[in-house]
Amino acid sequence: MDALVEQLLSGLPAEALIVDPDVTASYAHDMAGFCEAGAPAVVVLPRTVEEVQHVMRTATALRVPVVPQGARTGLSGAANAVDGCIVLSLVKMDRILEISPVDRVAVVEPGVVNAALSRAVDEHGLYYPPDPSSWETCTIGGNIGTASGGLCCVKYGVTAEYVLGLEVVLADGRLLRTGRRTAKGVAGYDLTRLFVGSEGTLGIVVKAVLALRPRPPRQLVLAAEFPSAATACDAVCRIMERGHTPSLLELMDRTTVRAVNRMTSMGLPESTEALLLCAFDTPGAAADLAAVGELCTEAGASGVVPADDAAESELLLQARRMSLPALETVRPATMIDDVCVPRSALGAMLEGTATIAERSGLTIGVCAHAGDGNTHPVVCFDPEDPDESRRARASFDEIMALGLELGGTITGEHGVGVLKKEWLARELGEVGLEMQRGVKAAFDPLGLLNPGKLF
Amino acid sequence: MDALVEQLLSGLPAEALIVDPDVTASYAHDMAGFCEAGAPAVVVLPRTVEEVQHVMRTATALRVPVVPQGARTGLSGAANAVDGCIVLSLVKMDRILEISPVDRVAVVEPGVVNAALSRAVDEHGLYYPPDPSSWETCTIGGNIGTASGGLCCVKYGVTAEYVLGLEVVLADGRLLRTGRRTAKGVAGYDLTRLFVGSEGTLGIVVKAVLALRPRPPRQLVLAAEFPSAATACDAVCRIMERGHTPSLLELMDRTTVRAVNRMTSMGLPESTEALLLCAFDTPGAAADLAAVGELCTEAGASGVVPADDAAESELLLQARRMSLPALETVRPATMIDDVCVPRSALGAMLEGTATIAERSGLTIGVCAHAGDGNTHPVVCFDPEDPDESRRARASFDEIMALGLELGGTITGEHGVGVLKKEWLARELGEVGLEMQRGVKAAFDPLGLLNPGKLF
Known part of the structure; x- marks a missing residue:
């Protein structure tokens, strides 16, 4: 038994570990196509905060990278494994700890499925708006990691708007509490919001206080x-x-x-x-x-x-x-873009996308959260055909370039992951990227948390 | 002429500088009582982003601390000068650059007065909700620095909810662009939100993209x-x-x-x-x-x-x-608290505050944003009476301790400044404080931006 597994087992029950390579391989990637994914050394499925702390202490001691995962329904490869990593799956931490109709908050573990939370709060006449299309399977932890959106955003905003406070296990295993369960609070920097959308690169969310609304x-x-x-x-x-x-x-x-x-x-x-x-x-x-x-x-x-x-x-x-x-059935494969532009530029975005499609000779279907200016151009192609694949990737990139030109962003709600990390640098610019790296270094100086994502 | 003034004048018009100590002294503090305030070396009132960059480059070159200021209506001493500092007043950068009814955004400079923005967007049938009680004089930059609230928050939230993107001059004079003007966007860490409520300790906000709503x-x-x-x-x-x-x-x-x-x-x-x-x-x-x-x-x-x-x-x-x-007229002086508790604990908070008042023998009037659980107990006392002053400070502190005990925060909307910095450590805990300091170091390694605030 290797040192990593031995040390993990010193603080985790045996059934929380998967080492069979045939099984660990099934945890290698999320639902994004065409993103690199390595082979995990081990998959751990902790059930408690203490177990997560043990995993991170072990990872730090042995300098092993850690890739946190929810239901792996993400579309940017942010949950993809890297070679030799610990895959830290939070799906077993799936308890709804509290629902308070007076305070209009829910306190949950990260593995709670979005739809399970929605149904549970509905019984109290309450509403948890974020509704990514994978809501029947995706987890709140994953939603927090990628700042998920959905169909509701034009009125209710994205996941970020609903995260009031967090408990986070840091890279070195210490527990950080951020934010609050009150309606307002301005005590210090807003670290809560920093973790939302950070794609598991700053810490492991193990508990969240979520804001709820009355059911409309x-x-x-x-x-x-x-x-x-x-x-x-x-x-x-x-x-x-x-x-x-x-x-x-x-x-x-x-x-x-x-x-x-x-x-x-x-x-x-x-x-x-x-x-x-x-x-x-x-x-x-x-x-x-x-x-x-x-x-x-x-x-x-x-x-x-x-x-x-x-x-x-x-x-x-x-x-x-x-x-x-449905668009995924047009050709053997698709690349799903996620460009968000100012609402006033939506027409130009769609027109430009049509031009890109025409030039590429590929089918690019578009559905859009139009009220948000958030388009999902779906590039349809055959990965077995090298020329078609090349044109698909080129079109995918041209769509992002167009979005930036129109004052938009390369990702409205799907995140950066590995799929768009070269593009993140283009959107943020040199100073922006440097400050982002500074934040990363402050939280994860050894670079163990989800390496190769975002940057 | 000293080196600081000489170097500032190399990139600023003479009328943008105030060196007369009688005048600079009037910029020494905001509206918080009983907070230390030093004597500024100079007050600068830039009109452009380039001028702000020049000020920060000068400050970094000469290792001079910089205290950014809006209208100085704050209630925590966050805008108070330190000895020998450059007071960087943003009040002359007061242009509303754009109002877009289709995109529902306004783009503004930091010195725009809250009420001026509210009236300007009202003409387009739009609404900028944050309404601190100083709204007729306070600036958007100050509101962003302190994440201001107001009467509207129970439905519309605080300033943070309305800041989509920022331009920020960093400590070394470089310009950082954060966020977006789109409805959604998850490209990288949310640095925008990190600046909101950071009390001028991370950078100088020189432009903001603000979300607007339809006028109700x-x-x-x-x-x-x-x-x-x-x-x-x-x-x-x-x-x-x-x-x-x-x-x-x-x-x-x-x-x-x-x-x-x-x-x-x-x-x-x-x-x-x-x-x-x-x-x-x-x-x-x-x-x-x-x-x-x-x-x-x-x-x-x-x-x-x-x-x-x-x-x-x-x-x-x-x-x-x-x-x-009105409460300020009860006794010669007041200390205004700002404790926010979960709504369900509001009754206990008010009851406990009454007990503290009774024990102290002082009048403590309470008004509250009750829907948010955000109370403003106002401790009334005579600062000429040392015993009364001591009891006032003790009561002020006991109220914060009670708030923390009830699961609340020491500040719902007024900020930490110098008034509550010892209490911030109590609320955040050791790990929390260390991570906050890590973020500060990433943005301001020399510690020149608003030193002595927050921590």
Whole structure:
């Protein structure tokens, strides 16, 4: 038995360790394609904070890199193993420790599944908004690591907005408490927020205090068909400019609509160039939808169909949620981009993406959290074809370059991981990158936490 | 002419410098009482980013400490000068550079006055929520430095929620860009949020991209009288537990009510032990207020008076805004605390504060952002009386200790500054403090930025 396993076993039960290479290999990567992934030396599945501290003390003593993981549903390779690492899977720490309707907080361990939390708080009339499309399987710890978004963000923001306080095991095994469980607090630097989106490179989140909201009414959805992406984006701008607060404002392009129709029997309108979905979750939702319908018509919509009820609304949302899986069937493989631009630049972003698609000769379907300006262009290609692969990667990069040119960011909600680390440097610039590295060094001087990610 | 002034003048116009000690002395401190303040060597009032960079390069070259200042309305001594420092006042950088209704952002320089921004965005049908009580004079840069709150926070959160991106001049004069102007973005560590509330210890904010919201309807206010602080706090818990989203939920105790009546002719009910103000800024505000009124009655309110209209509502808000000035007239001096506890512990906090007041023999009036659990106990005393001063400081400290015991924080929105730096260590603990110092060292290795604050 090697020294690493021996030392890990001195503070962990045997069943918390996996050393069989056939099994550890299955923990090597998340759901991002085309990202390097090494072979873990061992996978550990701790159940307590003390066990996590033991793992980190061991890693520090033996200078072994540690890759923290949730459900590995991430799309940037941030959870990918490196050779010889300890994979630290937090999925067994899955207890909801507290739900307080008066304080409107939940206290959870990192392995709690997003949907499990959502359902648990719902029983108290409460709402945990962040809803990444993997919400049925992804964990809160993973959501915190990548600052996950979802369909709700246009009204409710991303995961970062809901993390009030954390307990974090540092690289050397010490326990750090950050933040608070109060509604407000400004005591010292906001380290809580620093950990959100840090992709496991600063510490291991072992407990989180999350803010909750009262459960809103079920949302009512309207679908609007547009003759062009430009007119749909114009409608998005009008809706936001007039002061509406939709709970969802999503766009599917023609490629996406057709892919969804091929995969399901939803019968979405195939002649549309862009389908816009807009929802409200207020008591006055019907009136809001009517006003939004008029704005869509003014912007050039060829058809506006408000859902009659919550059930019909849910069907439309299903169509939107099927977008990525459906686009994945177009060709043998996909690369999913995640560029977010200022809302006012959304039209230019979609137009530019269409030009990139045309030039590359590839299919690039786009679905977008349009209200946020957050587009997911999905580059479809055959990885067996070297030329197609090359064009796919080039298009993927050109889309990010376009996003930066338009004042946007290379990642709205999926994170950097290994997929976009060269691009992070371009977005942040030299000074920005240096300060980020300074923060990393302050928390992880030996560079053991999730090496090769972000930078 | 000394070397510092000479070097500053090499990159600044003469009128941007103040060296007359009588004048520089007037820049020595903010509005916090009983905080040490040194004598500045010079006050500089730059108008451009390049001038700020020149100041910081000079400070680094000559190893001179720099104390950044906004309008000096802070309540923790965070803007107090240290001996021989450069006071770097940002008040002349007061341009609103952009307001975009489509992107719902404003881009501003740090010296813009909060109220000036609020009025400017109002003309576009937009709303910048953070509203500290000094909003007519305080600056956005100061608000960012202290992560200011206000009356709006129970619904809209604090300044931190509205800062999307920053331009920051670092200690060595380099320019750092953080964040974004997009609705979402997760590219790298959230340095933007790290600067918010950092009290000028990490860098000089020279530009900010701020999130805006659609302007809500004017709020309608209800006043409820309670026979005890405990029953009023019970009402607060019931209101939040039932899923209401008030735009304001404030409490004034009997001492505060009487002080306001003495100062004004408002005629608030003097027999009440606690006056609760609750407001809604939704289209259905009247119905929401009726429901809240019932909850107040259930909790034991002796009287519930909804305002008839926006004008009457504004009068009630005026009474609340007069609370601190009115309490300041009770005795020659005051110390204003800022403890925030979980909402569910608000009753215990107020009860404990009353016990501390009784034991000290001093008047301690309490107004509170009750919906946030954020209390402002105001310790009234005569600084000429050494024994009274000693008891005042002891009570001020006991209130913070009580807040920590109840799971709260020593500062909900006023910051740490010099006033509470010993207490920050108590709240953060050893590991927390060490990591905070690590962050400080990464940004300001020479320790020139606002020394003696926070830590």
